[in-house]
Amino acid sequence: MDGTLVDTEPYWMVAETELVTSFGGRWSHEDGMQMVGLGLWKSASILQAAGVDLDADTIVERLTSHVQHQLVETGVPWRPGARELLAAVRAEGMPTALVTMSVGRMATQLAETVGFDAFDVIVAGDMVTNAKPDPEAYLRAAELLGVQTRDCVAIEDSVPGLAAAVASGAVTIGVPHMVPLAEGDADVLWPSLEGRTAADITAVYTSTRKIHG
Known part of the structure; x- marks a missing residue:
C-alpha cells in the first residue's frame, strides 16, 4: 500500500519527525528511509531507541493517527497508474x-x-x-x-x-x-x-x- 499504491511515505516521515522531536530527539531523512517497508512495531522499536519514551502500541497508534489526519487534510496521494x-x-x-x-x-x-x-x-x-x-x-x-x-x-x-x-x-x-x-x-x-x-x-x-x- 504505502509507496506502491499511495505516496504516503513522506506522511510517515513527518509523523516520525514530530514524534521524535517532541521527546527532544533528532530525526533525519536518512533515519526515516530506514523505516520504509518495515512493520510498524519494528519501526516503534527504532523510534524508542531514538528517544521516544512510549510503549510500542502507543507509538503505532500515534503515528497511524497522524498519517490518517494528513490523508484527510491533504488528500490521498495515489501513485501514477x-x-x-x-x-x-x-x-x-x-x-x-x-x-x-x-x-x-x-x-x-x-x-x-x-x-x-x-x-x-x-x-x-x-x-x-x-x-x-x-x-x-x-x-x-x-x-x-x-x-x-x-x-x-x-x-x-x-x-x-x-x-x-x-x-x-x-x-x-x-x-x-x-x-x-x-x-x-x-x-x-x-x-x-x-x-x-x-x-x-x-x-x-x-x-x-x-x-x-
Whole structure:
C-alpha cells in the first residue's frame, strides 16, 4: 500500500519527525528511509531507541493517527497508474488482496477512497504475528482468497515487502519508489505502474512460471 499504491511515505516521515522531536530527539531523512517497508512495531522499536519514551502500541497508534489526519487534510496521494491498474484488474475479474504493514483501520480508510470495490481481502500489520519480510501476511492473504501463493502476483516497492512476497512463493513485480531495488529483488522491475494493464501482469506471471516452473 504505502509507496506502491499511495505516496504516503513522506506522511510517515513527518509523523516520525514530530514524534521524535517532541521527546527532544533528532530525526533525519536518512533515519526515516530506514523505516520504509518495515512493520510498524519494528519501526516503534527504532523510534524508542531514538528517544521516544512510549510503549510500542502507543507509538503505532500515534503515528497511524497522524498519517490518517494528513490523508484527510491533504488528500490521498495515489501513485501514477495505481488506481487505473486496479480498475483494469477488477474488470478482468481477478481476485485482489491488499497486503500492508499499516494497521487495518488505515488500510480500510484508503481502500474506501479508491472509488470502486478494489479488494476482496485486506491483510494489515495488526492482523499478523510476523511483519514483512516474513511471508505470513502474503500467505494469509492467499488463504483468504482461496488460492495458492504460487498462483499470485505481488507488487511491492520495498526490499522487505519483496522479500516477503518472494518467500511466500508468489511471482513478484518490483516498482521502486523511495528506495532503490536491485535486479534479483523481484522477478521483474517496472519503473512505474502508469500505463500498465491486467495483460501485463498476466504476461509477467506466464513468463516467470515458464522460467522457474
